[in-house]
Amino acid sequence: MAIVEADRGHEKPQPQTAPLIVHVVRQFLPNRGGLEDVVANLSRQTVRRGYRVRVVTLNSLFxxxxxxxxxxxNIDGIEVVRIPWSGSSRYPLAPAVFRHLGDADLVHVHAIDFFFDALAWGRLLHGKPMIVTTHGGFFHTRKYAAIKKIWFRTLTRASAMAYQRVVCCSASDLKQFSEIVPGSMLIENGADIGKFADSAARRAQRRIVTIGRFSVNKRLDHLLDAMAVLKSRNGEWHLDIVGAESDLNREDVEGAIESRHLSGSVTLHVSPDNGAIRRIIAEASLFVSASEYEGFGLVALEAMSAGLLPVLNANDAFVTLAGRHPVIRLADFTKAEAAATAIETGYEALQRAPDAVRSELLGATRGYSWDIVAGRYIDLYQSLDIAAGQD
Structure with missing residues (x-):
């Protein structure tokens, strides 16, 4: 989970003659998460470049x-429109989206869900040019994997034909979507590298931070198993779990902590603001994620920008990221002993060369700034004959 705070009304309103980009996304601010972070940061950057931006989203949090x-x-100069919905959070039904597209110059859909399908099949109703950013598709867990693959190769393939571009936000997404949409392109997500910049502890500490929604696929159970091993080896180890309730709530996570007798070694922080997170990071040296699936690995990059050394489960997204940035450590978190050893090894590397490791971490994140990533999206918008923004 990446944390975004809504500072309202700081951007100068754009003239009504400026081109209008309508982002359609199931969850947005004040919700906190990777998807919300991407849309918010891209929208802010687009407003600054002279476009009008509207975000159409659901009228309640899941x-x-x-x-x-x-x-x-209005949030940071972004017009936010929230519409009613029904059904499941996995595939929320919200047909009112069609009412808010009439003046759009371009519709930018985020994620593969009801909006993706409905706007594709209803394109004769709205007649707007559209692009979609995949955000990991819908393969966040292995549950119903066979049905998902059939859906992907049939309905998703058919819906994708309505979009001028399918934009993948990770190499793993590009590999997957290129099978059904050969012209898919890659624009990797940006990271808010200024939010927690260079805030981690200066000296190596046996203190770990994990940040993310309390979702089953984040595998907090595996992380807590590794933490139990660490505690048995050295009682100084401490883990801070930072996130918002999702599939799992506060009671679920607290129960998992208590069942492993880790209450004194693990602190749970539910939906803290960015200032509080920065204070947590200031006492830590390592960022750890046992997640079995990630669309891109945004939160790991934000942790690196703070100077936290990542030790990550070897899922596809994290393997790709580590291949690009060797400072990242990978581990198999299904094996608690091995994961604990990987965390200890990361700590020892920080002890030996704290300044060199920190310099490598901070340098690795510079290419992911939202200023650079938003520029790639603006180039795409303009290539689709969306008029340039007004300076």
Whole structure:
């Protein structure tokens, strides 16, 4: 999970003659997560480049569906429109999306879900040019894997034909989507590298941070198993779990901690703000993720920008990231002893050469700044005859 804070009304409104990009995404601010972070940062950068931006999203968070959010809001110069929905959070149904596309110059859909399919099959109703960013597709867990593959190769393939471009945000997405859309292109996600910049502890500490939604696929159980091994080897180890409730709630995670007798060695932080997260990071040296699936690995990059050394489960996205940045450590978190040893080895590397490791971590993240990534999207928008923004 990447944390985004909504600072309202800081951007100068764009003239009504400026081209309008409409982003369609199932969850947005005030929710916190990787998808929300990408859309928010891209939208802010697009506004700064002279475009008008509207985000159409659902009117409640999946974690609190009964609490309705304002139907309209302005966040950082971004027009936010929230619409009613029904059904499952896995495939929320929200046909009111069609009411908010009439003045769009381009519709940018995020993720492969109801919006992706509905806007594709309803393109004769709205008639707008569209692109989609994949955000990992819908293979976040192995559950229903056979059905997902059939869906992907049939309905997803057919829906993708309605889009001018299918944009993949990771090499693993590109490999997958190129099988059904040969013209798929790669624009990797940006990272907010200024948010926690250079804030990790200066001296090596046996303190670990993990950041992410409390989702089953993040495999906090595996991470806690590794933490139990670490504690048995050295009682100084401490883990801070930072995130928002999702498939798992606070009670689920607390129960997992207590069942392993880790209450004194693990601290749970539910939905802290960025200032609080920065203070947590300031006492830590390592970032760890046992996640079995990631669309890109955004949170690992944000951790690296803080100076935290990542020790990551060897899923496809993290393997790709580590191949590009050798400073990243990989481990098999299904094996608690081996994962604990990998964490200890990372700590020892920091002890030996703290300044060199930190310099490598910070240098590795510079190419992921949102200024650079947004420029790639603007180039794409303009290649589709979307008029350039007004300076």
């Amino acid at each position: 974690t609190a569906p009964e609490d309705k959010l304002p139907a309209r809001e």
